[in-house]
Amino acid sequence: MPDSTVIGLHHEEEHRPELLHHFAEPQQQRDAASLGMWVFLGTEVMFFGGLFCAYLVYRRWYFGDFAAASKSINMGLGATNTAVLICSSLTVVLAVWAAQTARRTLLIGSLALTMLLGLAFLGIKAVEYKDKFEEHHVPGASFSFDHVEIPGHPGEYANPRHAQMFFSLYFVMTGLHALHMIVGLGIFLWLFIMAWKGRFTPEWNTPVEIGGLYWHFVDIVWIYLFPLLYLIDRHP
Amino acid sequence: MSAHSSATSSPLKGYFAVWIALLAGTGLTVYAATLDLAPYNAAVALGIATIKATLVALFFMHVWHASEKLTKLVVIAALFFLLLLLGLTMSDYATRLWS
Numbered sequence: 001m002p003d004s005t006v007i008g009l010h011h012e013e014e015h016r017p018e019l020l021h022h023f024a025e026p027q028q029q030r031d032a033a034s035l036g037m038w039v040f041l042g043t044e045v046m047f048f049g050g051l052f053c054a055y056l057v058y059r060r061w062y063f064g065d066f067a068a069a070s071k072s073i074n075m076g077l078g079a080t081n082t083a084v085l086i087c088s089s090l091t092v093v094l095a096v097w098a099a100q101t102a103r104r105t106l107l108i109g110s111l112a113l114t115m116l117l118g119l120a121f122l123g124i125k126a127v128e129y130k131d132k133f134e135e136h137h138v139p140g141a142s143f144s145f146d147h148v149e150i151p152g153h154p155g156e157y158a159n160p161r162h163a164q165m166f167f168s169l170y171f172v173m174t175g176l177h178a179l180h181m182i183v184g185l186g187i188f189l190w191l192f193i194m195a196w197k198g199r200f201t202p203e204w205n206t207p208v209e210i211g212g213l214y215w216h217f218v219d220i221v222w223i224y225l226f227p228l229l230y231l232i233d234r235h236p
Numbered sequence: 237m238s239a240h241s242s243a244t245s246s247p248l249k250g251y252f253a254v255w256i257a258l259l260a261g262t263g264l265t266v267y268a269a270t271l272d273l274a275p276y277n278a279a280v281a282l283g284i285a286t287i288k289a290t291l292v293a294l295f296f297m298h299v300w301h302a303s304e305k306l307t308k309l310v311v312i313a314a315l316f317f318l319l320l321l322l323g324l325t326m327s328d329y330a331t332r333l334w335s
Contacts, residue, residue, distance in 0.1 A: 031304045038307050042314035049318045053325050060329060075266065082262045090255040093296045097247065216297045220289045226262075227281035231269035235277070 018204035030206060037210045041217050048221055051176070055169050055228060058162075064150035065162035067233035071151055072137060073170070077128050078230040081121050082222065088117035089219045092212045099195070099205035107200065107208075111192040114215070118185045125178055132167070139168045151233045170229050177225060180218045187211045254295045261288045 023029040059066045095110035097103075136144040145160040191211050194200060200208055265284045273280060294300040299311060 031306075035304065035306055035310065038310040042310055045314040045318050046321070049321050053322055056322065056326055057329055060326075075269075079262060079266050083259060086255065086258045086262065089258070089292060089296055090251060093251050094248075097251070213297055216292050220292050223288045223292070224282075224285050227265050227269070227285050231265065231277075231281055233277065234269040235272040236270070 016204075017206075018201070026203065030209075033206045033210055034213070037213045041213065044217060048173075048176070051169070051173050052224070052228075055173065058165050058169065059228075059232070062159070062162035062165060063232075064153060064156070065158040066166045067151045068148045068158035069137075069145065069163040069166035069170075070230060070232035071234065072135065072145075072148070073230050074128055074131060075230050075234065077124050078226050081124050082226045084117050084121045084124070085219045085222050088114050088121070089216055091117065092215045095191075096205070096208050096212045099200045099208040100202055102202050104195070104198070107195050108192065111188055111195055115185055115188050115192065118181055118188070122178060122181055122185075125174065129171075132171075137167050138171065139164045143167070151235075173225055173229065177218065177221055180221070184211075184215050184218055187214060250295060254291050257291060258288050261291075 019026050019029060023032065091110045091113045095107055095114065098107035098110055132138055136142050143160070143164050145158060145163040148158045148163070150156045150158050188211060191208055194207065261284050265281055268280045268284070269277065271277075293311070299308065
């Protein structure tokens, strides 16, 4: 390749987000972006992993108290939220496909629907938190969990201090998850604006793909949170 | 190699199939939680959750098709260290005499 072409190409690259000058080819750039996101998600696994570990240790110690506390959470709301997030994961995967195949209406619609489902999730979560505040199940000075029977052990009451441990973990884990949802909503609002402006092409749609990876990861965290927090010992 | 060569056959069918499987898995977890499976309730719940998470990672996050070997290595490394954290901690708590 003659030098002049190289220089000419280099000049043009300033306007080509699909091939920045430090990459050899578009595929390499895409792989690098996706690898970077996966490494970040690896750190997120460890971030949430510590909390899951704390949860497992205390659940083992205080199983009956955890079961009683878990039973006080609204299972229907949790199951609905699980379905909402699964649907949002579908709209995300549709958005990525739409961006790759230049379907503008589907892309914009899927991104909007994803945000709507994300907001629905947070709304349902807010209702759930409100219930917990009203029932005095929020750890702190006004916490109360007296005379709640341990499931399967009639006449035995849960230790309020141990139940408080469950609710601490419940609020930290679902709260951290909700924070991730809020960040995700911000990312998807930005993706929506970019898509509206027509910035994404089949050659360059990395932000949609990377943002999608993040959203799916947050979904996976919830897939584990739901059975662990809501369904400890539900059978009659 | 690029996502395009495989995009000619639409992946939509697969996406919807995974979506249905995930919803069915959620229903199944809720149902299984109402059964008395003695010590296996937790195992069943975590088993279903792991199947769901695997489906999301493999097909929605494209680990199965369009990912580099390096990406797979990162996924496996993350899982390995998570299992190390949970496995070593729990084997300690499960075998030590507290009280």
